[in-house]
Amino acid sequence: MRVRRLGALLGALALALQPFTAAALDARYTDADGDLVADAPTDPKQWVDPATLIFAYTPVEDPAVYAKVWDGFLRHMEKVTGKKVQFFPVQSNAAQLEAMRAGRLHVAGFNTGSNPIAVNCAGFVPFAMMASLKGEYGYEMEIITYPGSGVTKPEDIRGKKMAFTSQTSNSGYKAPSALLREKFGLEPGKDYEPVFSGKHDNSVIGVANKDYPVAAIANSVMLRMLARNVVKKDQLVSIYKSQTFPTTGYGMVYNLKPELAAKVKEAFFSFDWTGSDLLKEFQSTEPPQEKFIPITYKQHWEVVRDIDKAMGISYDCKG
Incomplete structure (x- = not known):
């Protein structure tokens, strides 16, 4: 993998550490297994099983362009989950975070820096990332x-x-x-x-x-x-x-009904990129992004949490 530690920079930043609570989930969530993301509720009454799944990609200059880019994938998710899937064109990171925290957003791609905030404050559970056919990413x-x-x-x-x-x-x-x-x-x-x-x-x-x-x-x-x-x-x-x-992390809100959550994951890893608008759009990066690979927040976002820790950034949640 191409993700490397920031080494010397982080070593220098560590000299200026401030009190840090970035690993702490908001009080509304639990993490019994220690994977740093919110556990699914044990009470079935707390599961969410919406008739329409709302999907949002990280904010971009022209959301209409990306609505088309993601359309084929979202139609695939509809077939796998049996749910209608709607693209939600968010205008800012704050709007995307608030939508998931408020229960209006179910599946999303959060950008690199927003992932820790989404995990800790909105119950986001990232499980996938785009990578090359060789598994290279970043x-x-x-x-x-x-x-x-x-x-x-x-x-x-x-x-x-x-x-x-x-x-x-x-x-x-x-x-x-x-x-x-x-x-x-x-x-x-x-x-x-x-x-x-x-x-x-x-x-x-x-x-x-x-x-x-x-x-x-x-x-x-x-x-x-x-x-x-x-x-x-x-x-x-x-x-x-x-x-x-690491690049954009894809995942879902923590409290989707377990059977639905499993189908959402399946949609990501069963999607055929061949000839898709996703491939056309994302293969131009270096390394090219040509498939979804499984990831964990605990492992793949460690370098980002290290930077936030060095800057004294806390993921305290408002509201």
């Missing part, structure tokens, strides 16, 4: 600029505006913030002006159009946008590339 955080911006290295960000996506994003905020602070001595609000675009797509387009001089993004999103000709390669320059992180 993406890198890149800091990008445009030609002629005057930014050629991270130190040049000083005194400038820098675009992040949202505060829940791993590559769009948490990892680059930690990197700039610990490796380059740059503090947000003091050494540079942080702004938030809301989505990786917005940040990439913003840099390409010279609205932002620099931005931190997930390069998997950027590569797909380049493949679709949303932006041109000569509009962007990368000045930093991180080690590899």
Whole structure:
């Protein structure tokens, strides 16, 4: 697998550890088996068995594009589960998290940085991730600029505006913030002006159009946008590339009826990618994403929890 520890960076960050409770589930959930995700309720009265399953993919610049991309997969899920499945075009990470916490979202793909919050606060149970046919997966955080911006290295960000996506994003905020602070001595609000675009797509387009001089993004999103000709390669320059992180985690809310939960899992791992819109969209990343593989939150998100721990981030749930 391509996911590697952040090694030296995390070692440096550990020097500034703050009190941390990131592994603690919200009080409404239990974790008797110690796998760090919410257990299914033991009381059948607490199981959810909706007539329509609601599915949401992580927020993107144009949800309509991804409604089409996911349509074939959702029709497959309908056949496997015997349920109607509806695509829910979320506009933000916060909206996606709140929808699952409130019981309005049943199956979802949460981005890398949102996974720990979704697990701890919304009862999300991730079990799948996209990978290549060889089982390779992951993406890198890149800091990008445009030609002629005057930014050629991270130190040049000083005194400038820098675009992040949202505060829940791993590559769009948490990892680059930690990197700039610990490796380059740059503090947000003091050494540079942080702004938030809301989505990786917005940040990439913003840099390409010279609205932002620099931005931190997930390069998997950027590569797909380049493949679709949303932006041109000569509009962007990368000045930093991180080690590899896990990509979007797919799963379901913890309290689906067990028989239905098993069918949802089956839908992911029985889907035939051959000639699908999913393959057309996601094979342009590196490594290509060509199938779903089984994962666990405890193992595959350890590197992300380590970063959050180093930043003193707590997954305290509101409401």
